[in-house]
Amino acid sequence: MPPDLNLRISPRTVQQETVDKLRQAIFSGLFQPGSRLVESQLCLQLGVSRPSLREALRSLQAERLIEMIPNRGPSIPALSWEEATAIYEVRELLEVEAAGRCASRIPEQQVRELEKSLSAFEQAASSHDSLAQVMTAADFYSIILANCGNPVLEEVHRGLVARISFFRGRSMSLEGRARSSLAEMRDIFEAIAAGDATAARKAARRHLFKAKAAAKMSMDREA
């Protein structure tokens, strides 16, 4: 028997469901940044008791998806551009490394998966559904991260991306951003498929640089 085969079935608990539902709600932009979350309302909407809800909120707080100020309760953090920049910088560090590692170790079968997700993004890019664009782009990246050979790298990256999910929809809806994004992602894919780690790193860096610029542009326009 494989030694570390984890067959434990995990019954889904109320708290897990609650965390997932809330996380999804945050990603989809249901709550405005800066808005406060009232516990009693959330209890009613989610159909859970206050202790269960509060446990879920603590989890999200530790993930930095919500803020909790004593005696003021939970709220959606309004990310400043400085904070977003800090996140983009660390994300670049991780993503570039992941792309490089991925290029030299990804199995053939996963390359095909990556190609499939690139096609999915291509299709989304030609539509005007910016939510679908964000989702498929996220899929593309999660395949790269899943094949970088370091689960911690993947996990930290996921946490960071979650925190800037608000920006991604914005910048993707900029005129022409989806198309140029597609070109950049195709470069990354080509490099990984060719097993060229150096090129993959370079392409990932360029992509992130442009994504950051697009995010800044969309933010400035907003303000």
Next chain:
Amino acid sequence: MPPDLNLRISPRTVQQETVDKLRQAIFSGLFQPGSRLVESQLCLQLGVSRPSLREALRSLQAERLIEMIPNRGPSIPALSWEEATAIYEVRELLEVEAAGRCASRIPEQQVRELEKSLSAFEQAASSHDSLAQVMTAADFYSIILANCGNPVLEEVHRGLVARISFFRGRSMSLEGRARSSLAEMRDIFEAIAAGDATAARKAARRHLFKAKAAAKMSMDREA
């Protein structure tokens, strides 16, 4: 008035105290890796109610300092060497970057603080108090991370270091490790004080490489 001056006083809540106490207990090695934490016992020991304790546990779970399996409750994760390696790798990525940035932007006053903490480590290294060694070494690094100009980098790094705190005491108590650690840290300090980012990165990389090797050695000996 400075725009982002955060004057809000934060009353310490029971949940914060609980998280801090538990975190400290984990760091100091009070709980054996793999051991289970029984809620009712912790409630008695900490003097808090079960809902408050469970909120605190959820926070620690999200930080990966404890594991929670449904219907089995919380436990201290027993880190495998593979997981530890993954953490060390990401830590290297972050730490090297931080050292480089720090070298080119740290203010003079903080250089003196860094020097002070290096002296503190020197003193601890000449003793045989491995806990003091770990603490002072952590201080040294936290000054570097605090001056790298990226709070997210600092925050992610802190989370990772916390997860391998168990190893640090071990490896530091290896014969001669503290002394060679001191030499490596002095190299980092010299490079930062001289404002040489390239040298700082190289020194940080070398230090982490050796720390990882020491951790592996101490683990192998244990097993």
Next chain:
DNA sequence: TCAACAGGATTGTCTGACATTCTTGCAATC
């Protein structure tokens, strides 16, 4: 020897309660 089972221990979850703190609107004062 091994499988089934019963009992206790532990967790997951809820209800209800109350003190403390924050918010907000209104009145009073300068």
Next chain:
DNA sequence: GATTGCAAGAATGTCAGACAATCCTGTTGA
């Protein structure tokens, strides 16, 4: 008119107690 002070209402922080579902363990029976 602007500011201060205050009081009511809302929301949070925290606790106690309860009960069902699940896990663990030792015993019984084949």
